[in-house]
Amino acid sequence: MKFSRRDLLVWSAGAAAGLALTPVPWKLLDDTSIWSQNWPWIPQPAHGPVDVKLSSCTLCPNGCGLRVRMANGSPVGIAGMASHPLTRGALCPLAFGAHQLNWHPLRLRSVRHRGSESSFEEAHAAFGKACAEGPVVVIDGYPGRAASAVLESFTAKKGEYRVVRGAESRALASYEKWSGVPAAALGYDIENARTILSFGAPLLDGWGIPGRFTRRWAESAGNADPNVRLIQVEPSLSRTAARAWQWIAIRPGSDAAVAGGIARVLVEEKLVATRGPMPPMTLTDVAARTGLEANAIRELARAMVGQTPAVAIASDYNPSVAALNVVLGAVGTRGGIVLRSKAVRSADSTDAAFASARAVLIDSSVPWEFVPETNAEVFRFAAWDGGSSKADWLLPAPGFLEELSDIPTAPTAGVETYAIAPALAKPPHTTHSAWQFLVAVDPSLDTPEKIIHSRCAELFRNRRGTLHASEEMPLAKIASPEKLEEQLSQGAIWVGEPQRSNSFRCELKEWPAEAGYSIQFGFPAAWSPPVLPLLASKLYEESNLRGTTEGRTA
Numbered sequence: 001m002k003f004s005r006r007d008l009l010v011w012s013a014g015a016a017a018g019l020a021l022t023p024v025p026w027k028l029l030d031d032t033s034i035w036s037q038n039w040p041w042i043p044q045p046a047h048g049p050v051d052v053k054l055s056s057c058t059l060c061p062n063g064c065g066l067r068v069r070m071a072n073g074s075p076v077g078i079a080g081m082a083s084h085p086l087t088r089g090a091l092c093p094l095a096f097g098a099h100q101l102n103w104h105p106l107r108l109r110s111v112r113h114r115g116s117e118s119s120f121e122e123a124h125a126a127f128g129k130a131c132a133e134g135p136v137v138v139i140d141g142y143p144g145r146a147a148s149a150v151l152e153s154f155t156a157k158k159g160e161y162r163v164v165r166g167a168e169s170r171a172l173a174s175y176e177k178w179s180g181v182p183a184a185a186l187g188y189d190i191e192n193a194r195t196i197l198s199f200g201a202p203l204l205d206g207w208g209i210p211g212r213f214t215r216r217w218a219e220s221a222g223n224a225d226p227n228v229r230l231i232q233v234e235p236s237l238s239r240t241a242a243r244a245w246q247w248i249a250i251r252p253g254s255d256a257a258v259a260g261g262i263a264r265v266l267v268e269e270k271l272v273a274t275r276g277p278m279p280p281m282t283l284t285d286v287a288a289r290t291g292l293e294a295n296a297i298r299e300l301a302r303a304m305v306g307q308t309p310a311v312a313i314a315s316d317y318n319p320s321v322a323a324l325n326v327v328l329g330a331v332g333t334r335g336g337i338v339l340r341s342k343a344v345r346s347a348d349s350t351d352a353a354f355a356s357a358r359a360v361l362i363d364s365s366v367p368w369e370f371v372p373e374t375n376a377e378v379f380r381f382a383a384w385d386g387g388s389s390k391a392d393w394l395l396p397a398p399g400f401l402e403e404l405s406d407i408p409t410a411p412t413a414g415v416e417t418y419a420i421a422p423a424l425a426k427p428p429h430t431t432h433s434a435w436q437f438l439v440a441v442d443p444s445l446d447t448p449e450k451i452i453h454s455r456c457a458e459l460f461r462n463r464r465g466t467l468h469a470s471e472e473m474p475l476a477k478i479a480s481p482e483k484l485e486e487q488l489s490q491g492a493i494w495v496g497e498p499q500r501s502n503s504f505r506c507e508l509k510e511w512p513a514e515a516g517y518s519i520q521f522g523f524p525a526a527w528s529p530p531v532l533p534l535l536a537s538k539l540y541e542e543s544n545l546r547g548t549t550e551g552r553t554a
Helices: 012-021 024-037 097-105 120-133 146-160 172-180 212-218 239-243 255-268 283-290 296-305 320-329 434-441 448-462 481-489 534-543
Strands: 051-055 067-072 074-080 138-139 159-163 187-188 195-199 228-235 247-248 311-314 335-340 359-362 377-382 393-396 405-407 417-421 466-467 472-474 493-495
Touching: 012 097, 024 448, 051 417, 074 097, 120 138, 120 377, 120 393, 120 434, 138 146, 146 159, 146 434, 146 448, 172 320, 195 255, 195 296, 195 448, 228 239, 228 255, 247 296, 247 359, 255 283, 255 296, 255 320, 283 296, 296 311, 311 320, 311 359, 359 434, 417 448, 417 481, 448 481, 481 493
Parallel strands: 138 159, 138 359, 195 228, 195 311, 228 247, 359 377, 377 393
Antiparallel strands: 051 067, 067 074, 187 335, 405 417, 417 493, 466 472, 466 493
8 A cells, every 4th residue: 555645644633532532543552562562673661760751743844742752761652742832732643653763674774875885984985076076956855944054054165955845835836936035934824714715735634734724623613604614626525625614526637727717706796805917717718627617616706705814725836826815815914825934035946957966965854755857976864765766875864853953833834933852862873964964074064953052042032922831931031042942952832923014015917827837746646655653554554544535526
């Protein structure tokens, strides 16, 4: 069975609550415990103190809050952190068993050069030679971290820094083009939206921060007129579509036409104050393209303004959906697309072709299935060996919670956040992060630890926001930068204040064309993780709690 990123994120707060009330997961947990005790490669924790440490997940940019059960200094269990201001205890299935990943049989334990065993010393020599012969490209899959700053600083001298964007980030790319505001500085204010038009985005099935939308939806789920109306536009009856306030079944590939048709009705019938360019397709053309009747498109447009604020969310890059938000007046306003930070810089993505490079270095945060289109020598850092890689060098990287990391704001969040994930486990063998590898080449670079110190000092100087730990505390009451960093290292999360003015100018001179887009990975296109922890795979395979709805139509 092949697993997709969408599959891994399907269960969040509501699913976790449902599982807790059934006997199935407890039997699976018992089986997992019995199996794992008999694995010869997993060390048995020595008898010693058992305690709980708070941290944040580093498996993806959402940074969910964790309660890590420690036995004699080693992680032996993971649960959600109920006090986390965004996730509030929700986790994806992968995170629940993430402590098992460090002992997975496919853990990358030695340096490999084109299939043969090598060493970090030989890799350093090869990379140093490449740097002397030409420019290098460094690819990051989790931008905004202190480690990312090291990668970017290195390429400022030696080449290019590129970012692999996820589906949620790509959906915001159009606003960056029209406004000049970096997509990484934007987010969704879904807490204040009252109508959400989703174009295939799995809002109830793993989209964005686990638990963030599902909790709000659950407050009025089942009501004839819920507090937040979710309208799902997609061809098949997905889990999100089945639970939405309204499901609009369309023909595959016609999302942009639907968005254009709605915008045309909004402008023609003067249902919105905001004006924008008229979409080129007539309502008759839209109906023929999408399979919807013209009256159904009109009713959909009226539903969008019947309960406001309203916002449209795309599953991936879709300029027409972004343009619909401009027409709706949902850009830079409460309940729509908001500016969460003014201090974020734009970074080039891997969507554009690379310049001529002598070497490409891939950080371990980049999904395994991402393969750069280049003839350069490729140095890839990874904790696990996902098989069939085009990388010339495979370099063992730290695994789950094996190194200090900071947690920047998640891609879909409407406000800034910051957290620190301390190293809670020791690697079972020699590992190096990409930033450590680069610091060895250029010792003048700062380390992530120094950058984290600086970031905590900057937060302290600004005196804004709230620190969420066992209780909420205004940052202004923290005594020193050192005290702030100490609190963050113990599991607290800093949450910034909403921008006083979310407005930003977004110029849309003409309706965007339906340009094709090559999706590398994300919700619409399946990608397989290199490994799964036993608990996650066993829950998925044997519980039978999530049946497929692929192919179901109206």
